[in-house]
Amino acid sequence: MNRGKALHGTVGPSFARGAHDHTVCLEEAVQRAEALCEQRGVRLTKQRRDVLEIVWSGHRPLGAYDILAVLVQEQGRKPQPPTVYRALEFLQDQGLVHRVESLNAFVGCPLPGERHSCQLLLCRACGDSAEMVDPEAVESLKRSAGTAGFEVEKVTVELKGLCPRCASDRAGAGA
Amino acid sequence: MNRGKALHGTVGPSFARGAHDHTVCLEEAVQRAEALCEQRGVRLTKQRRDVLEIVWSGHRPLGAYDILAVLVQEQGRKPQPPTVYRALEFLQDQGLVHRVESLNAFVGCPLPGERHSCQLLLCRACGDSAEMVDPEAVESLKRSAGTAGFEVEKVTVELKGLCPRCASDRAGAGA
DNA sequence: TTGCTTTTGTTATATCGTTGCATCTATAAC
């Protein structure tokens, strides 16, 4: 259990680190990406797919230079920053990855294809993340902003704290 | 009207650019800061006050190097980046300024002294910002995260879009 | 093939933020 639609208000493999088959998780993400790009008539080139796979190597947001380092390691070539940033831009445009503003990092989106504003949960201890969808909160924010006359175009929500595992680890450690 | 507590769900001079006496606005902010620091036994030194005043020179988030440039202009001395970052760290610790994650910038807080999670409205056209408090949304977010077993420590909410003035400007221009 | 568009390579540079250590300054004890 706990794959796909999960706990109330959340989606995706929320903090499933170790509790799911991530090989399958990654494969499915790449397949979803391929299908979407095919369907949209855009090209998921090798560079872009490589970057997507690196981002999806875990559920932990990665910096552009982290991704670059992996590319260098994996390939004989010696890619440069623009390569990574261009791939990330494409993937963001297609809704396949999200930028984590408070970390200057990037993480795979478990819900590509659906236009959604995502709310990110970021563990400060282990670095893992999960995506949550709370339409009620987003509606409330848009309503409040609208009352002030503000036209909302993009909603960024990032919650920092402790994931279930790290929270219980700390509780067990005597806190 | 429209100074202090304002529209439902919002506080502070929300998008009051041109619609309020900003000289008074700034003076009051500095006075609040002085009172708070006095009360807490921390030192609002000249550097820190200078940086606070520069941040409060408008309601538009400023980058650390923008602040630095103003310092250089204003003073005979030639301050370095750490000076600005240290002052900003102090001001953040005291709740006097907020960091805007999605802009790598800083903006004055109209509600210092009260521990609050703020929601920022950021105009992509003119750069102005306003702080909004939507406790209902924050509660909803915490509830959803809690259901997933996540212990929330900090809530970051940033809404990008058009402020009332820029929205109506665009509407008038024929969009 | 040719011509056109998109993608990638490459170099350099811009922007944002930190480390480490020396020096100064406020404060208070002596």
Next chain:
DNA sequence: GTTATAGATGCAACGATATAACAAAAGCAA
């Protein structure tokens, strides 16, 4: 006043993040 201490600042170098500008290559269609 002198001295000891902690806090704050000055300063130089560096590290991390992101983009600009232009050349080369690759996909694609006529």
